[in-house]
Each structure stands twice: as C-alpha cells, then as structure tokens.
Amino acid sequence: MAASELTSSTAWYKSVWTWFWVAALATCLPMLFVYFSRMWHLPHYQYFPFAIAAVVWLAWTRSDRNFYPPARIGSLLGVCLGSIALLAAWTLKSPWMMTVAFVFFACGCLNAMRGKRDASLLAVGLPLLLLVRLPLGMDQILVLKLQQLTTVLSSLMLDVIGVAHAITGNVIQLPGRELFVAEACSGIQSVFTLAFLSTLIVVIYRRRLWLVPLYLIVASLLAVAGNVIRVTTVAVAESWYHFDLASGWMHDALGYLTLGLAAMLLVSFDNLIFSVLHPISQSMAGASSNPLVQFWNWCVDDGSTIDVADSYYEVAKPKKRFDTERAEFRSWMETWQNTPALTAIATLGLTLTIVSVVKASQVRPTGVEAGAGLFADGLIWDPSPEWIAQAESSYPITFHQVARNGEDPRLGRNADVFNFSHVQADSDDIAGQFVISQSYHEWHELCLCYQSSEWRLLDREVERLAEDPDVATNTPFALAIFSNENGHRGYLWFSAIAENGAIVTPPPSPGRLGGRLDDAFNSDESEGKRVMMVQLWMPVLDRLDAEVTRKVSQDFVGLRELARQSVQSLKPRTSLTSASEEN
Known part of the structure; x- marks a missing residue:
C-alpha cells in the first residue's frame, strides 16, 4: 500500500x-x-x-x-x-x-x-527563531549600543531643531533636567518587535528566505529611526513647553505611535522589494534557455507574481508529487x-x-532572565562613609556618593561610589572608583555596562592572588581591560559577595552561557542567594605594568575581604532589610 x-x-x-x-x-x-x-x-x-x-x-x-x-x-x-x-x-x-x-x-x-x-511548511517556523534569546548577554549589548546610537542621532536632530543640550554618555542634558535615553526611550525594544514583524512579513507573503537578513537590517534601522523621533519629541516637549512626555500614558502612547509608523514603513519596504525583485516572464523570446534568466527567477520568484503566459506553459509540465519523495x-x-x-x-x-x-x-532564578528582573529587592549591606578607611589600601577617598531606589539610573538600583586618588612614585596620578552595587539575583557581568559607553573590551580573565586554598584571598576575581578611541586604557576588577558572606566564583566567560556551564559542574554555597557586586574601576592614560596591576589587585582583594567580613557579621534580619526600611 x-x-x-x-x-x-x-x-x-x-x-x-x-x-x-x-x-x-x-x-x-x-x-x-x-x-x-x-x-x-x-x-x-x-x-x-x-x-x-x-x-x-x-x-x-x-x-x-x-x-x-x-x-x-x-x-x-x-x-x-x-x-x-x-x-x-x-x-x-x-x-x-x-x-x-x-x-x-x-x-x-x-x-x-x-x-x-x-x-514543506518549514519557512513558517521562521518567527520561532526569535523566541531564542541571544546568548552571552548579546541582547543587552545590542540594546545598549542602540541606546548609544539613538543618543547621537537624537543630538543631531536637536541641533537641527535648535534645542540647547549636551550629551554625556546616554544622557541628554537639557537646561532644566537630565533626560536618560534608557528612560525616554524605553521603546528601544521596538527593534526586536520589528524584527519579529519582518520575519512575519517574509512568511506571510512567501518571500525568498535569502532576503531575511536584509529585512532584519531594515527593521533595525527603522527601529532606531522611530526611537530617535521619540527621544527628540520628548526633549522638545520638555525644552519648549515644559511638558513631560518621558513617563505616564502619553509616553506609552508616543511609543506605540512611533512603533506603528516604523511598522508601516517596513510594509512599504516589502512593497518596494515586490516591485523591484520580480521574475522575468518565461514567454519572452529566449528566456527559457537563458541561464541568467533562470538563475534570476530562481532567486526572486516567490510565487506571488502570476503571469498568464507562464501559466499556459506550466500546464504541460508534470507536477512534482510531494508524497513520492x-x-x-x-x-x-x-x-x-x-x-x-x-x-x-x-x-x-x-x-x-x-x-x-x-x-x-x-x-533557579537566573539574573536578567528571572521574573523579578535584573535586581533583587532590598539591601544586603549599607556601608558607612568611614567603612573603606579601615582597609589597608593606599588610596585616599575623596568623595562618597550614595544612590538608593534607582534615583540615579546610571548607578543601578542601590549603589555606593567611593572616589579615590593616588600619586605614584613616578608622579603619575591614578584615580578611580570603588563601587558597591546591590542587590542582584546572581552574578552580574559588569563588562556589559562599560561596553555600552565608549570603552571597548580587550581582555577579560579570571585571576587569583594565591594558589594555596587555605589562604583567604585565594577566591578568584574577574579582571577586564578596556580601551577607548583616544588610546586610553581602563582596568576593571570586580567580584560578587552573596548575602551569606560567600564570595561568588566568576564565570569563566562573560555571559550566562559560560556561567551556566560552570554551574553545571561546580557547586556554589551562594546558589539561590542575593549577591552584591564590588568593583574597582581605574581609567589610565597607558597600560599599567605588571607590578602596579598586582598591587592594585591586592588592594581590591583587601577591600573585597573587608566587605565580605562586614556582610558576614550582619545578623540575618539585617541582611534581609528592605530598601524601604533602610530609608
């Protein structure tokens, strides 16, 4: 049968x-x-x-x-x-x-x-590919890069319109307020939505699959254009009319409006493709024997163009039976x-x-993917301004900044920033920051934060000061090296401390996939607990030599150990104090 x-x-x-x-x-x-x-x-x-x-x-x-x-x-x-x-x-x-x-x-x-x-209906599954999140935190990097591009283009638009402003990172400084692009353009997610719409258009109209990359590129450009319009509108409304469009239902309505405009432009682009990339009629003299014509039709013919003459010639051709394969x-x-x-x-x-x-x-909860988002509720530890003076580091603190409950989006939800300066023996000034940010569901890859600004990641390794497992400073930390367009270097030492005082081992690669593979074969006593990130950031004019890097690493480990002891000494009820109770 x-x-x-x-x-x-x-x-x-x-x-x-x-x-x-x-x-x-x-x-x-x-x-x-x-x-x-x-x-x-x-x-x-x-x-x-x-x-x-x-x-x-x-x-x-x-x-x-x-x-x-x-x-x-x-x-x-x-x-x-x-x-x-x-x-x-x-x-x-x-x-x-x-x-x-x-x-x-x-x-x-x-x-x-x-x-x-x-x-076959295989092409129908194209939109399903967008269900899979980009690995290694690439979706975060993409969003941050788009915010950076949106900031630059919005600044150009504001220059043309004549709105006085300045930009610092992803912040547009207006005369009366600071406008965070991540805040004014929460619709930066439209790039993913438009990418989905582009794959849906390809599937519905049966476009050739080789056109998918082109559709995705156009969708990304239209998303950026829509976000630039959105940010510029928010800035103009604030600067000229003192009207806040950065929050509330009008902000959401503006986002949907720009997204709808970008979607209509995407449909218009599809019509352009349909008009330009059409097959050549087989009824033309010599078309059936011309290899270039056959190749062109094979590339562009998606079956949407019906030619009466071609239909006549196709009648005599035997149809391929799907069930004989x-x-x-x-x-x-x-x-x-x-x-x-x-x-x-x-x-x-x-x-x-x-x-x-x-x-x-x-x-278990996994950071950015977790239901509560990137941050966990509450403070693990509230450091005092004099806390860092107890450390055996050689960096005098010049300023202590405290940010709570997301009042400064650049610093996250809760952060303590200790600015320091130091003069080396050769009279080269070294200045930087020691930052405690909290609380997170798990290890937070801080390299992503610096890559979103002008810094380019050169290297990222897991380091340790001692190989002896009995030494308290044996627990490894992450060391990343960056550079910018001016040739300057940036050094970032960072680690994580769980709310039970355990130091979290850094993942071997900067992303959730590396961390997940590491977790699959290594148990960690901090699993399932909130963590706080500690970092030491040091921008310098040129590369640090090995001796200076080792000395700074020792200072960072000393600060981390002091923070760990402070967390460990807290009573259980203190470590669970919420941010609202702290304030």
Missing part, C-alpha cells in the same frame, strides 16, 4: 505521527513555562505570544491538516538536534536550551507538513501506524514530560 493511501486513510487526530509531534513538543512545555514567564518581564521580548500564535495560525491554514512522519532529512535533523538540546537542557537545568529544543522540534514538524501550495522510507515509517505504536509514543511522551516537570522545578 502506498504511503499516500496510508496517510489519507487515517484521521489526523488518530495518526501516530500527530501524537509523536505532540509528545515531542509537550516534553518542552514545563521548562518553556519558566522561560516565557521570565521573558514576559523583559519588554523587548513581549512579542513572543504573537509569534507563537502567528506560526500556529499559518501552519493550520496552509497545511492539509495532516501530520507526517519525519521522513525528510530536515525533519530527521530537527528531531536529532532537538533531542540533543533536550538532554542538554535537563543536564544544565536551562530553560534557554529547552527553548532551542522546542524550536528544533517545531521546525522538524513543519518541515514534514505540506499544503496545496507548499511542499523517499516513498520507501516513508512507507516503512507508516507501518508504525498501529495501536501498540500509538500507546508506546503516548507512554514515552508522558514519561518525558514528567521528567521535564521535575527538571523545571529545579531551575
């Missing part, structure tokens, strides 16, 4: 392969619930329900309402890679990796499906269409789902 007869004789809801794909996708759901609950707290990823709904709707309306076995190479590859990612997600307790598995399974299923116009292999797989196989798949799917539920319950 042919594969097509076997398939057509079985209703989709009774097919073994329907429940095979349901079992594969359902196995991912417990950890996906954790992943999506965290993503909902990240404004630039809040499009994900629409992405899932759009893919489900397109797959259902374009398919023949049947599910097929993974007989194609793409489907088999999706199942294999999805299984590997599934095992990795269980091992690492990683919702992110489970999302990768879900995307592989979904694309494998879509590749096996077909419709009246489509030999690898017919023998598919027929063998269809022999599994029986009650025992259905029972086995249902049992296996239920078992794997239970395992996923258990693994999902073991997932």
Whole structure:
C-alpha cells in the first residue's frame, strides 16, 4: 500500500505521527513555562505570544491538516538536534536550551507538513527563531549600543531643531533636567518587535528566505529611526513647553505611535522589494534557455507574481508529487501506524514530560532572565562613609556618593561610589572608583555596562592572588581591560559577595552561557542567594605594568575581604532589610 493511501486513510487526530509531534513538543512545555514567564518581564521580548500564535495560525491554514512522519532529512535533523538540546537542557537545568529544543522540534514538524501550495511548511517556523534569546548577554549589548546610537542621532536632530543640550554618555542634558535615553526611550525594544514583524512579513507573503537578513537590517534601522523621533519629541516637549512626555500614558502612547509608523514603513519596504525583485516572464523570446534568466527567477520568484503566459506553459509540465519523495522510507515509517505504536509514543511522551516537570522545578532564578528582573529587592549591606578607611589600601577617598531606589539610573538600583586618588612614585596620578552595587539575583557581568559607553573590551580573565586554598584571598576575581578611541586604557576588577558572606566564583566567560556551564559542574554555597557586586574601576592614560596591576589587585582583594567580613557579621534580619526600611 502506498504511503499516500496510508496517510489519507487515517484521521489526523488518530495518526501516530500527530501524537509523536505532540509528545515531542509537550516534553518542552514545563521548562518553556519558566522561560516565557521570565521573558514576559523583559519588554523587548513581549512579542513572543504573537509569534507563537502567528506560526500556529499559518501552519493550520496552509497545511492539509495532516501530520507526517519525519521522513525528510530536515525533519530527521530537527528531531536529532532537538533531542540533543533536550538532554542538554535537563543536564544544565536551562530553560534557554529547552527553548532551542522546542524550536528544533517545531521546525522538524513543519518541515514534514505540506499544503496545496507548499511542499514543506518549514519557512513558517521562521518567527520561532526569535523566541531564542541571544546568548552571552548579546541582547543587552545590542540594546545598549542602540541606546548609544539613538543618543547621537537624537543630538543631531536637536541641533537641527535648535534645542540647547549636551550629551554625556546616554544622557541628554537639557537646561532644566537630565533626560536618560534608557528612560525616554524605553521603546528601544521596538527593534526586536520589528524584527519579529519582518520575519512575519517574509512568511506571510512567501518571500525568498535569502532576503531575511536584509529585512532584519531594515527593521533595525527603522527601529532606531522611530526611537530617535521619540527621544527628540520628548526633549522638545520638555525644552519648549515644559511638558513631560518621558513617563505616564502619553509616553506609552508616543511609543506605540512611533512603533506603528516604523511598522508601516517596513510594509512599504516589502512593497518596494515586490516591485523591484520580480521574475522575468518565461514567454519572452529566449528566456527559457537563458541561464541568467533562470538563475534570476530562481532567486526572486516567490510565487506571488502570476503571469498568464507562464501559466499556459506550466500546464504541460508534470507536477512534482510531494508524497513520492523517499516513498520507501516513508512507507516503512507508516507501518508504525498501529495501536501498540500509538500507546508506546503516548507512554514515552508522558514519561518525558514528567521528567521535564521535575527538571523545571529545579531551575533557579537566573539574573536578567528571572521574573523579578535584573535586581533583587532590598539591601544586603549599607556601608558607612568611614567603612573603606579601615582597609589597608593606599588610596585616599575623596568623595562618597550614595544612590538608593534607582534615583540615579546610571548607578543601578542601590549603589555606593567611593572616589579615590593616588600619586605614584613616578608622579603619575591614578584615580578611580570603588563601587558597591546591590542587590542582584546572581552574578552580574559588569563588562556589559562599560561596553555600552565608549570603552571597548580587550581582555577579560579570571585571576587569583594565591594558589594555596587555605589562604583567604585565594577566591578568584574577574579582571577586564578596556580601551577607548583616544588610546586610553581602563582596568576593571570586580567580584560578587552573596548575602551569606560567600564570595561568588566568576564565570569563566562573560555571559550566562559560560556561567551556566560552570554551574553545571561546580557547586556554589551562594546558589539561590542575593549577591552584591564590588568593583574597582581605574581609567589610565597607558597600560599599567605588571607590578602596579598586582598591587592594585591586592588592594581590591583587601577591600573585597573587608566587605565580605562586614556582610558576614550582619545578623540575618539585617541582611534581609528592605530598601524601604533602610530609608
């Protein structure tokens, strides 16, 4: 019996392969619930329900309402890679990796499906790729870079309009107030939303997949343009009319307005592509034998242009039967269409789902991905202005700045900044800052903060002063080296202290993936506890020699140890004091 007869004789809801794909996708759901609950707290990823709904709707309306076995190479590859990612997600307790598995399974299923116009629905899964967050904190870096670009372009617009201002980092200084771009342009997340819309346009209008990078680039440019309009409008309203558009419902309305404008421009760009990249009619003399014409049509013909003459010539051509591809292999797989196989798949799917539920319950909060966001509530420790004087460092403190409850967005939620200066023997001044910032759900990669300004990361290593495990200063710290366009260097020593006084070991690479791999094979007594970050930042004109670097490292470790002892000496109720109680 042919594969097509076997398939057509079985209703989709009774097919073994329907429940095979349901079992594969359902196995991912417990950890996906954790992943999506965290993503909902990240404004630039809040499009994900629409992405899932759009893919489900397109797959259902374009398919023949049947599910097929993974007989194609793409489907088999999706199942294999999805299984590997599934095992990795269980091992690492990683919702992110489970999302990768879900995307592989979904694309494998879509590749096996077909419709009246489509030999495969694989392209329908394109928006699902945007469910996977960029690894290694690259999404944060992208947002910060876009804020920086938005600041520069908004400044140019304000110069043209004639609004007096100055820019410092990502802050626009107006005569009456400071305007933080991250605050005035909370809609910077529109770049991700427009990226999703661009993939949706490609799928809906069946554009060629090689155009996807171009659509994503245009979406990013339109997002920046929309954000520049938004920031400029906020600045003009504040400067000319003393009207605050940086907060409240009018701020949100302005954001939706600029996002809608950018979306309409994206649709206009798609119409431009449709007008320019159209196929050449086969009815033209010599077109059918011209290899350049054939190559051009292969690149641009997405089936949306109907030529009457071409339709006449196409009638005589035999249509490719979708169900004859690898017919023998598919027929063998269809022999599994029986009650025992259905029972086995249902049992296996239920078992794997239970395992996923258990693994999902073991997932701990993970910083930026956590439901509460990057910061945790409350202070771990409230250092006094005289605290740092107890340290055996040779840097006199010149200024102590205290920021609480996010009053200075540049410093985070709660921070203590101790400015210091020091004169070396060769009369070169060294100045910098020792900063305590808190509280976080886990290790916070401070390199990202400096990369968002004018500093470029050159190197980032995990260092330690002593190899003897009995020495208190043995616990490693992170040391990063930066440079700027003027050739100056910046040195950053940073570490984390948990609320129980334990020093957190830095991840071996600057990002959540490196930290997750490290956590999978190394236990940490600080796991599940809030942490505070301690850092020593030192910008210098030229590279520090090894002896000076070693001396500063010793000073940093001494300051960290003093802070650790102070945290450890606190009573449990003090360490849990909330920021509101502190104030």
